[in-house]
Amino acid sequence: MENAVVGLIVVAGTSVAVAALCLLLAFLCRRHSSKSRLKPCSRQRCCSAAAGSTLPVSVSDGMTPDYLSWSFYSTTAEASLQKLSLADLAAATGGFSPDNIIGDGSFGFVYRAVLPDGAAVAVKRLSGDCDAGAGNREFRAELEVLGSLSHSNLARLLGYCADGRDRILVYELLERGSLDAWLHGGDADDSGGTGTLPWPARLRVARGAAAALEFLHHGRRPPVLHRDVKSSNVLLSEGFEAKLADFGLARIIRGSPAKSHVSTQAAGTVGYVAPEIWDGVGATTMADVYSFGVLLIEIVTGKRPSWPIKASIGDKEVNLVDWTREKIHAGQAWEILDRRMGIQSQGTEMEEAKGLLEIARRCIDSAAKNRPTMEDVVAMLNKV
Structure with a gap:
């Protein structure tokens, strides 16, 4: 009798131990399975939380x-x-x-x-x-x-x-199109036809494009070089607010402090490219400043930087930058204004146009070290 009781106890104890072991294994498996299912959600939450700094893909x-x-x-x-x-x-x-x-x-x-x-x-x-x-x-x-x-x-x-x-x-999409179209003809229209961009709108565009470049160069770390500043990359909103576009060529500036202002990859559009780029020096923020100076000249004169111009002396063909330098140096800024704007030789608009050409003259200095920063340019434009 005692042997039978002992046997039943052993069997019962063994059964309980086996059952407990099975329950433990089931619990561990379920916990592992739950963790596996949670991993994608956990990664997704992490990605969303960081969306402000690193964009989700x-x-x-x-x-x-x-x-x-x-x-x-x-x-x-x-x-x-x-x-x-x-x-x-x-x-x-x-x-x-x-x-x-x-x-x-x-x-x-x-x-x-x-x-x-x-x-x-x-x-x-x-x-x-x-x-x-x-x-x-x-x-x-x-x-x-x-x-x-x-x-x-x-x-x-x-x-x-x-x-x-x-x-x-x-x-x-900016429905007003590009500054290039408004200055040189294209699909931009005003009341059914290509309109002439008036001086107040051009001054507003110049200030807006300058503010965009100032932000790229000075408003973030590391800075950003645009490397292709030109009128076709300046888009216009309904109120003729300028928006700088096309970052297909832009480069984030990284590296040691001594090299942090240089991009070794040459880029840009003929007529807007700084002279040091052709010399193989590499793009810097000062190269963007040079391109912006050319853009200012284009805004004031209505002429394409890539097209040669007949100089007043000997009808020799020169580029827009050299022609503008010659006219400003000779005190003949009035002669190079876009006549379509209807600016009079005397008055506030003429003084503003001369102010833009003076800023442009500083931006297109052949020596990069002599050019102003975009912070300086914005400050000067705000005084015009």
């Missing part, structure tokens, strides 16, 4: 890492991410139809596009082959920073698509 599936099609947005942490594929953008631009081109330059065409949600945007398709390796990764990293920039005089970079060797930038 959405990636299309089924592509190799070096040829990803992805986009990022300057949005709040709670905003839903869209995925922009090359096919999406092709559809939005009518297959990159020439009929939808609203701008062009040495680095690609800009198209008017309507996204699936009905939003109208400007899409720039960069021309030329792009490195799909390390250069592509560097380009992405810089665009993430550029996409986070926020200033009233910067056209907002909404997204980016990389597919194979295609590189596409998506910007907010």
Whole structure:
């Protein structure tokens, strides 16, 4: 009898031990499974929390890492991410139809596009082959920073698509078009025809573009070089507020303090490029200042910087910068004003135009060290 009781106790104890072991194993497995399911949510929360500094990236599936099609947005942490594929953008631009081109330059065409949600945007398709390796990764990293920039005089970079060797930038659309179109003719219109940009609007544009460059150079760390300041990259809002656009060439300035102001990659557009760039010195903030000085001359004269001009002496062809220097030095600023503005030889507007040309003269100094900073330029423009 006693042996039977002992046997029952042993069996019962063994059963309890086995059951406890099974429960423990089940608990551990469930805990591990729960942790695994929580990982993606945890990463997503981390990504959203950091959206203000590092923009979230959405990636299309089924592509190799070096040829990803992805986009990022300057949005709040709670905003839903869209995925922009090359096919999406092709559809939005009518297959990159020439009929939808609203701008062009040495680095690609800009198209008017309507996204699936009905939003109208400007899409720039960069021309030329792009490195799909390390250069592509560097380009992405810089665009993430550029996409986070926020200033009233910067056209907002909404997204980016990389597919194979295609590189596409998506910007907010500004219906007034570019300063280039208003100065030199194009699709910009006012009451059904291409209008002449009056002097008050030109002065407003000059101040706005200067404020944008001041922000890029001095309003953030590390600074940003634009490297392609020109009238076609100055877009206009309904109130003719200037917004500097096209950061496809921009570079974040990194490195030691001694080299932190230099970008070794030459870039720019003929007529606007600082002389030191042609000498192989490399782009600096002072090169942007030079390009801005040329832009001021273009605003006042209404002439393209890339077109030669007949000089008054001997009908020799010279470039716009040399021609302007000669006229300012001779005290003949009145002769180079855009006649379409109707500015009189005497009066407030004439004095303002002369003020802009004097600022331009300082910006286009052949020696980079003698040029003012964009902070100085903004201060001078505010006194005009």
